[in-house]
Amino acid sequence: AQTVTQSQPEMSVQEAETVTLSCTYDTSENNYYLFWYKQPPSRQMILVIRQEAYKQQNATENRFSVNFQKAAKSFSLKISDSQLGDTAMYFCAFRRGSNYQLIWGAGTKLIIKP
Amino acid sequence: DAGVIQSPRHEVTEMGQEVTLRCKPISGHNSLFWYRQTMMRGLELLIYFNNNVPIDDSGMPEDRFSAKMPNASFSTLKIQPSEPRDSAVYFCASSFPPPRTSGKRETQYFGPGTRLLVL
Numbered sequence: 001a002q003t004v005t006q007s008q009p010e011m012s013v014q015e016a017e018t019v020t021l022s023c024t025y026d027t028s029e030n031n032y033y034l035f036w037y038k039q040p041p042s043r044q045m046i047l048v049i050r051q052e053a054y055k056q057q058n059a060t061e062n063r064f065s066v067n068f069q070k071a072a073k074s075f076s077l078k079i080s081d082s083q084l085g086d087t088a089m090y091f092c093a094f095r096r097g098s099n100y101q102l103i104w105g106a107g108t109k110l111i112i113k114p
Numbered sequence: 115d116a117g118v119i120q121s122p123r124h125e126v127t128e129m130g131q132e133v134t135l136r137c138k139p140i141s142g143h144n145s146l147f148w149y150r151q152t153m154m155r156g157l158e159l160l161i162y163f164n165n166n167v168p169i170d171d172s173g174m175p176e177d178r179f180s181a182k183m184p185n186a187s188f189s190t191l192k193i194q195p196s197e198p199r200d201s202a203v204y205f206c207a208s209s210f211p212p213p214r215t216s217g218k219r220e221t222q223y224f225g226p227g228t229r230l231l232v233l
Contacts, residue, residue, distance in 0.1 A: 035221070043203055045224035091157070100145065100169075100209075102222065104157045 002027045004094050006105035013082055014113050020067075021077045021108050023092030029053075031097030034068070034075045039107075040088040048090070051075065053097075079110075087112045116140070118225035120206050126231045132194040135228045138187055139208030147222060148181055148191050149205040157205075163189065196232045203227045 003026045013019045025034070036048040051059045051068050058066050063083075067076045079086055092105040119138040127133055139146050148160040161171045166183045174181070178197070183189040193200055207222040 037224075042226070043229065044226045045205060045207070047221060047223065050221060100147075100162055100164075101159060102157075106156060 002029070002094055002096070002103045004092055004103050004105040006090075006092055006108050008108045009106070010109040010111070012111040012113060015082060015084060017082055018078060018080050019082055019110065021079075021090050021092075021110065023075045023077070023105055025073050025075065025092075025094045025103075027073070027094065027096070029096050033095045033097065034066075035093040035095070035102070036064070036066070036075075036077045037091045037093060038086075038088045039091065040085075045091075049077065082112045084112050084114060086110065118206055118208050118223055120204075120225035120228050122228060123226060124229045124231075126233065127196055128233050129197055130195045131232075132192065133196045133200075133230060133232075135191040135204050135206075135230070137189045137191070137206030137225060139189070139206070140210075140223060141187070143208035143210040143223075144186065145209045145211075145222075146183060146189050147205075147207040147209075148189070149207065149224075151203045151205060151227070152201075160191070193230075196230075198232045201230055201232050203229050 005024045032053045034051045038046045038048045049059050049061045049064050051066055058068050063080045065078045089107045089109050091107045094103045121136045144165050146163040150158045150160055160173045161181045162169050163183045179193055181191045205227045206225045209222045
């Protein structure tokens with residue numbers, strides 16, 4: 001069975017700093033997809049970034065980028081120039097290529113301090 | 115373009131009452147998901163519809179929970195009778211299959227959620 005582990009329950013950084021959230025997963029599949037979702041205090045679940053396992057190039061969305069290490073089964077999220085609005089819970093999620101189900105990590109609470 | 119719409123945003127009810135949560139997926143999306151989020155259990159998939167047909171309802175907790183999707187633009191999740199342990203945030207999400215030639219896969223887009231409190 002697939003599992004997703006986020007080992008950092010909570011992190012706190014100063015505004016404008018760079019922060020990296022870790023995520024590891026366990027699977028025997030070769031075709032899968034990885035996601036980072038953000039959940040701010042409003043509780044809305046917002047897709048931050050997505051990575052296809054068959055792509056070696058790390059996905060990037062503006063200030064958000066991932067470090068995808070397929071052999072190590074690691075999928076960390078880097079937030080550059082952090083902003084107060086980045087304060088949220090961040091969830092890592094895994095999906096098999098042939099399946100609709102998302103397997104979720106427990107989440108990391110990120111606090112950006114002014 | 116409107117995202118997934120859920121109503122109500124907040125619901126407070128008493129134990130034993132019927133609760134109906136509503137969802138309007140993004141236009142053109144043919145997959146719809148109902149999730150429940152609690153502190154103890156995190157995000158749980160309750161039911162998945164594809165083309166208005168329930169494909170997987172194995173996550174529905176018990177017979178008190180039921181979900182329908184009468185058409186492509188509307189779904190309901192009903193709890194009858196409600197219990198305090200049903201208190202949670204309920205999310206609806208939708209997705210669509212991108213063109214096969216794009217090489218992309220489905221991404222689930224979430225609604226704002228309904229915060230349910232059963233007293």
